[in-house]
Amino acid sequence: MIGIPLSHILIFSLLLFAIGVYGALVRRNIIGILISIELMLNAANINLIAFSKYTSLSPATGQIFAIFVIAIAATAAAVGLAIVLALYRVRKTVYTDEVNLLKW
């Protein structure tokens, strides 16, 4: 690990984040969007660990924030998927552009 400069890791997590954003913007399937959001949160996590490893004096803080981020991601996924299920039960579709009626 010693050989890798910090900037390489940051660029890597930036790319990962960009792919996540692209997925969220372009996907028609709601579950596809949720998956991309997971990817973005994951990229943020890598950044946290990299900074805690390379810069901060007490490396534990980075890891604890990463744990909190994972917990939040889990709750977001759970609630998001519950909404998707409820939507599917009523409208039988999972595609964002088909859910355009404000009332049903």
Added chain:
Amino acid sequence: MPILEMAAKFGTYAVMAVILIFALGVVTLRNIFHCALCLAAALIGTAVLYVAFRAEYLAAIQILLYVGAVVTLIIFAIMLTEHLAGKTVRQNNSQSPLAIAGLLGFVALLTVVILKTPWPVTQTALKAKVSVMALGEALMGTYVFPFEVISIILIAALIGTVVIAKKDAPEERL
């Protein structure tokens, strides 16, 4: 054993590349089930990366929570909503060229910023190894308040999910 260090360095770069490929897979594949599996692979890849960062505890947590629970949840959702036949439908909406252009600009800007700023890298931190004991003390010591808040959020999400996903009782159906 300089060779082993060099091998480790290349190993890490290889893992990063693999993660990026799987991430691309997540975004572009047609069949949503394949996307979920690519996500799982990408997450396991980041767990391997954490091991390379000397954060084994977090790697285990990542596998346990992310791959074990979140991806399974996503797959459950896919199974419940996807018709067994799985008809091939256009997966991407029309804004993809616009999105790609915007993102490329965003990435270019940030890479310049990353390369320019002098990050305060301290040599001591590289050697330091975080033991699980230290993590436990920090979690229970300085960060006990966010720890409690997180548990409240988790319970709230739990109840919320159950209420939304529960089949409405017949009479108050819309």
Added chain:
Amino acid sequence: MNIFGSGVFQGMMVTLKNFLTSYFRKPDEGGIFTVQYPEEREKAIENFRNFPFLVYDGSPEQIRCVACGICERECPPKCIHIEMALDVVGKPARKPTVFDIDYGLCMNCGICEEVCPFDSIFMDHAFEVTAPERQISLVRPKKALLKSNEYFQKIRPTLAAVIDQKRKTAEEKKKAAIQPPATSESK
């Protein structure tokens, strides 16, 4: 009141008992009762009936069957076929030339053994009847069905004894019937 896990625990004790007794007990008190078939065989049960066979006394020519056709008529699945033999003059000789049973059709119900007035057809013990291929027909010609009376006594001791006894008394009665007219003539 029995505690929550007691039923489950009892069940496990039963299987444990059977596991242990299978090592020590004799076959019918909970020991192992499997018979290693090709090497060891079950004790043959006398009254067991499988495919029918024809009985002859002495040599295959003295076949008991007189080709009367009762069993052919009474057989439920109609699997017996008999043709009467004609002697040199052309008169029906009381012997079958063709007597074949289609083992594929026969359901070994034992009715032919019951209705046969001449004690010539009985149910066999041989159950390992196989054919090399599916297509060849399972019709057994007369020569395959013929078995000696000694074989019949070997597989069915009690029944054979009764039948032989009956035939011997019938013989004496017939001989006695022939004798008296002869003695009456000689007087």
Added chain:
Amino acid sequence: MTKILEFIDSIFVAAKAWILCLLGHFLPAWIVVLVSITISGVVILCLGPVIMMYLTLLERKLIGRIQNRYGPNRVGIWGLLQPIADGIKMFTKEDIVPANADKVIHLLAPIAIVVPALMIFLVVPFGKGMTTVNLNIGLLYFIAVSSITILPIFMGSWASRNKYSLLGGMRTAAQMISYEIPMTLAVVPAIMMSQSLATNAIVLAQAGGHGLNWFIFTPWGIVGFIIFFLCATAECNRPPFDLPEAESELVAGFHTEYSGMKFALFYMAEYMNAFTLCGIAATLFLGGWQGPFLPSWLWFFGKTFILICVMIWFRGTFPRFRVDHLMAFAWKFLLPLTLINILLTALWQFTSNLAAWCGSILVLGISLWTLVKLNRTFVPEKRHYPLES
């Protein structure tokens, strides 16, 4: 005498060290490191399948004896070559892939299920100094890896496009998730008492008192062991929790559409899971490789062997749970019991042994009584059958 025992005890560790120093003479240092990693890797790779093969034979023999019949005894004396015969049969069997199945994932599922099963072997402490990789988060690694097995089962059931396997896949996932939580919580007391996650440290914490310091001889140890063992049987889909491949209902659950070598891989993963889970149960509660004078690895394999025989005994005796009973049993019965178990460990830690024993029996009695009262469905109803003329 003790010297010979010491020698036998560390025979494997000494053998590896000897090979390494032999190679060390004419190979550069870094290659020796690689060789040592490959040696332990190869040992696991061949240990896993061999254990699986002879577990299948052991199972068929034991179940045969429970049912008063011999197990397989035609291939080799006492059927010892039967696993090899099964292996050859599995190789030669035709590998059918259903027509509209998802080819890639259909192939990937069996591979993805064997990998975690093998990865758990890293953490199992076979003997003194014989844990393959002495991770300081050993147990957490074990729980994390055993939680991955849900994914390949999903892949297997979804890719074979068959209604039975889909139902089997959904049932397995629900069962695995709901039994993972009581299992993790049942492990918590053992970790607290040995103050470390590393499996080796847990075993060392149970040393001394010639065998009386094992965790199972404490109130919370017994409860923890029973819960852990039940969750272990549920985790590797063995009866009475073998719902996913319930022959009578779902034909063969998620591996209905697999044949030949792929089916063998599913089969191998199940048995290796059973072995490692029994190994971990022995490590956590039965004092791993602690034992008076026999070599340490013999103790470990002996204890795991006994636990596996108990699992096989379960298979021969119990009917199968239904899906909702399975879930209710995990969430409403085992989970509260594990939380109470953590209470018992606190009692054990801060009061004298005797007080802890009485206190815990009291607490256990009350909690069991209330739990049984709450879960009315588990208690069999009393029925009377009138005999009329």
Added chain:
Amino acid sequence: METTEVLKNTDATQILEINFGPQHPSTHGVFRMTVQLDGEKICGLKPVFGYLHRNHEQIAENLPYAAIMPYTDRLDYVNALANNFGYALTIEKLAGFEVPERAEYIRVIMAELARIVNHITVIGFMLNDLGAFFTPLLYAFRERERILDLFEEITGSRLMNNYFRFGGVKRDLTNENLAAIQKIVSKFPAFLKEFEALLTKNEILCMRCQNIGILSGETATNAGITGPVLRASGVNYDIRKVDGYSIYNRFDFKIPLGEKGDVYDRFYVRVLEIRESLKILEQALTKIPQGEIINKKSLPLLKMPRNFKPPVGEAYGRVESPKGELGFYVVSDGTPQPWRYHVRAPSLINLTVLEEMCLGQKIADAIIILGSIDIVLGETDR
């Protein structure tokens, strides 16, 4: 009902239609159920059978009366003696033969032994469906083998007995046979105790079987259900008591009734019925008189079955087979072959309520409910 129609009354995300096809490990024989599932819950079930139809009644109409007896073995192949008993009773009612005392006792003994064989087999297979990996089944088969060896000694074949004749039985019970029956009857309670210890109070079994597939007495009587399934719903109807055919009214035995009519009751009523049959066997073994075993008038029929021409008319004889009321309806027009021959199969009629019991239950229960009704496809499809 069609899937769309089912979809309306349940707000299920997707109705899954599954075929528990003729080729399935736990439908006792060739039987198909098309099941509509909402997740695990059953919202539609249609039994489909006929895969084992062998044209039994048409064959019987082209055969002389005595030649039909071996075919009746093939109806309910688990216990052939009950079928023989029914057919023999019907023809005796048609032709007016009396059956000598000793033959009546032999008939009752053989029928009760067949009932025990059937009940243990049913319990064994039902637990096999529950998932107990063949252990109770093999314990049951160990006892069943002993009785089947006895059948082989007496009737000539283990399953296809063909033992009853009009006006009596084909072969007499020798003293060794009686001693063997006595040995079996005396050793059976020990096996039953062990079997019950393994199963009756087993929590998992009770959880899986209690309050599942409840059949109320009233719907059972409306649907014409008979046998242990009806008695488990609490209705006291046993043909041995109602008709008192043959010499059953000389023995005192009780009829066990169930309380709720669920799968557990059907299982336990059969265990109690085995106990009652053992009681009958003990009484019959002590009171069996000497004498011939076939009616003088029908003796020549043994030799020349072809010219047996019963008087013109019809007869319906019924017997309490272990599955329910097994009836034979024979119309004769004076010729040696019956003009019309019909069998009332209890398995077929007990199957009509399968859907009503399974609605709302899970799939795993559908299999056990089917197992608890105890159908044999040979009898259902004829």
